[in-house]
Amino acid sequence: MDFSETAERISLKITSKGHSVDTAGIEKKLRRLVDEFGVPAAEAERTVTNELMKEYDIPNPGALSGSGEQKSINELVPGEWVTIEGRIVALSSSPSPAISQTGIISDNTGAVRFVVWSKANAPVMSTGKWYHIESAVVDEYRGVANIKVHSGSTVKEVEKDGALIPAVTPIAELSVGVGSVRAKVLQEWDTTHDRMLQSGLLGDESGTIKFVLWKEEGKEKLVPGTVYNIFYALVDEYNGRHSLNLNTSTCIPEEGDIAVSSGDTTVEGALVHLAPGSGLIKRCPVEGCNRVLSRQNYCPVHEIQPKFNYDLRIKGWLDNGVKTWELLIQRENVELLTGMTLEQARELAENNPLGMDEVFLRVRETVLGRYLSCKGREIDQRILVSQCGFTHFDPTRLADLLNRAGGETA
Amino acid sequence: MNGNGKPAVPRRDLSFEREPARRVFAAELRETRVHFKDGEDEKSPTYVLLPSGERCNRIFIVGTLTEKKKQGEQNLFYRARVVDPTGTFFIMAGSYQPEAMQQMARIEPPAFVAVVGKPTVYETPDGAVLISVRCESITVVDKDVRDCWILDAAAATLDRLDLPDGGADRERAKKEYSTDPALYRKMVYDALAQLRI
The missing domain is CATH 2.40.50 (OB fold (Dihydrolipoamide Acetyltransferase, E2P))
Structure with missing residues (x-):
């Protein structure tokens, strides 16, 4: 198969923007993708073009398979490409060198976890600021949507008034994903792992839920008996029971009390x-x-x-x-x-x-x-x-039943 | 909160539902004739239809074991009589209920016993209909448990009698038994009255 024509076409796109490219190198890349990896020719052309455009920082709106329309966070469906705008409400330490940042982004419809791959070369985002994230992928992990920011995504900081008040959910109505609760710390349990800072039971008027807090810089234990507003915790499910991971959350103590339902x-x-x-x-x-x-x-x-x-x-x-x-x-x-x-x-x-x-x-x-x-x-x-x-014999129950049985025959 | 159209998490299969053990007095069980199977399958549950209008696959009774008899040579089984304030239950435990049989072997009448078992309707060659209870378990209990059971069985019987009309089982029971609810109400009253002494 002849790649020189395709390579020429690609190099023209780049040189027209005032950069110089190695056409032979482009041909080699194409050949490798097609011959070695079995990528269809058209797809190979697209891949190499995008790679170069990224390399030379050329704006490339048409190249992606649609950057996805802008959506609000509560409408995300796994598998889609989307553009969202939201405020970073939590950042957690990166679990792997392949991930540059992970945390929770929120708009006024909801909140979702996000992951930024190191390869994405995205600007570092900071908590409390608003960002416009274009062409991210909605992925699914354990049945819950999350946002993946990859090399094809663009991240831009936007100026916006950051007054976002997360909606608090009753514990009994939490669903897997990200959730905010107002709850009292009922019990503190022995930690079962070296890396665990604290675990225990939280409760509100609707029920109780297990919580975990992992050791991390700046994280402090919750005080038993105190009521907290907990914003943006991760809701997990195991064996049909929910639990809260508080590492992503902001916990603000308050003076009030809650009449906790024991469930x-x-x-x-x-x-x-x-x-x-x-x-x-x-x-x-x-x-x-x-x-x-x-x-x-x-x-x-x-x-x-x-x-x-x-x-x-x-x-x-x-x-x-x-x-x-x-x-x-x-x-x-x-x-x-x-x-x-x-x-x-x-x-x-x-x-x-x-x-x-x-x-x-x-x-x-x-x-x-x-x-x-x-x-x-x-x-x-x-x-x-x-x-x-x-349970033992109850004479008052006997009296009630005698009345009930005798009442209508009398 | 994330509201992102998450798929419903598959739940543990709950298709198995244990049949509750109905509380029924001996005088009502003795009148029971109608029995049927719910479904075509070999393993479909069998029920008897109580005159008060409820189907029943299992019962829980507490009374006095007055007599027990060992029968059979190769296929050993026990027959026994358990008495409540309204009459007598005929119970049995055979080699298909090894646990109940061994429990029965240890009990010497008279004794208060709690029995969980399945009621079965038999027709003798001469056309008489008998109902007996195949034991799943039988344990010795004290008088307090027996008294609790009388309250429990009284409440359950009144609940059945007080059910609103309607429902296939209830209609069928009305037709098959032409029950006079007042008689069962009196039976309940008399059973309770014995506790007052």
């Missing part, structure tokens, strides 16, 4: 089934794992673990005659219900020919077929029980 439900009914895996169980001792081991002390991830930890739990179905819930009751409450401590259960298992089965049988004798009241977080049909107890 807990209380259910009552009879325990109609005790599932296998209840009673005394062995857990993987590897830090952060805690998975239940098989009888042969096998962890699905860490293989044989002879130095396991014992634990007590109840898995089963609670049933009120109309609805059913799968219960998961942890050690503390199992000890309360059964009157058997973990230590006693362990001794029982170790000194009994039936071993751990004996504990299962004892637990079954004390809880199966009993009426329970359980409080906890409900996820799908499952309840992670935080508090529970047996």
Whole structure:
């Protein structure tokens, strides 16, 4: 195939702007793209032209496959080329040398994460300023849109009044992406990782959510019990539950208080089934794992673990005659219900020919077929029980029912 | 907040719904005749239709185990009677319910027991219809649990009787059983009245 004609055409475009180019070099590039990489000839021409125009800083509006129309941030759809205008509301440290900047850009319709590739040679943007970003790509990561600024994009600072007030979302209505909340710090948890600065639970009137703050210069821990306005945090989802990453956010404490909803439900009914895996169980001792081991002390991830930890739990179905819930009751409450401590259960298992089965049988004798009241977080049909107890005969209920049954026959 | 047309996150498949265990007094279960299968599949659930107008695949009962009998040679199974304030439930546990069978083996009557099981309708060769309960589990409980159950079963029965008319199951029950709700109301009242003593 002959590339000299194409190369000539390209070099003409450049020289007409007053630059000198190496036509042989252009031909070589074209040949390489077409012969070696199987790029169609027209596409190769476009690629080489754009590359040179970029190199010589020649404005090149027509060359891209459409720079995309200007859109507001809440209209972005993955896969599109777009032009947006927004204010940088957060910048986070770059996770890789290939990325020059990453953060959150916002306009008055919403906010979205962005990534600027190092190769884009884009000007460095700073927090609080407005930018016009032309020909960026809307990408998708874990089901959430984000903006990629690449070598074909242009970034220009624009003068604009920067009064952007982010809309606060109730915790129960957050969706994956970027979100702002007004919430109280309810709990502070042990950090499970060296790089973690703080983790815990935030709550507002609608519910609660886990938060994480990673170690980073200038980041400070939140104060438990304080209400914060948290702007532009990242909302993640794991196993159907949301969590907030606060590293991108601005957290402003305030004086007020919030009547936090615990998000807990209380259910009552009879325990109609005790599932296998209840009673005394062995857990993987590897830090952060805690998975239940098989009888042969096998962890699905860490293989044989002879130095396991014992634990007590109840898995089963609670049933009120109309609805059913799968219960998961942890050690503390199992000890309360059964009157058997973990230590006693362990001794029982170790000194009994039936071993751990004996504990299962004892637990079954004390809880199966009993009426329970359980409080906890409900996820799908499952309840992670935080508090529970047996319910007992209630004479006032008897009186009410007698009235109800007798009322209409009398 | 980002509102960028994110696709709905696929949820865990929730097609499995456990059948709730209905609370029903012995006197009502004894009258139950209609049984059917919901669907053509071999694994489709089977139901009995309670005279008060609700389908039921599983029941939860608490009463006094008064008698138990071991039967069969190769295929060992237990038959037992559980009594509530309105009458008697006939329950059984066989080798298809090994857990319930072993639980049953340990229990000596008389004892308060809580039973979870599936009601089944039988027709004898001479045309009589019997209903018995195949146990999924049976545990010894105390009187407090039994008393709670009477309240629970009373409330559930009244709820069924007080349902507004309409619904295929309810209409069918009316036609098949020609139930007099007042009789069931009296049954409930009498059962509750026993608790007052």
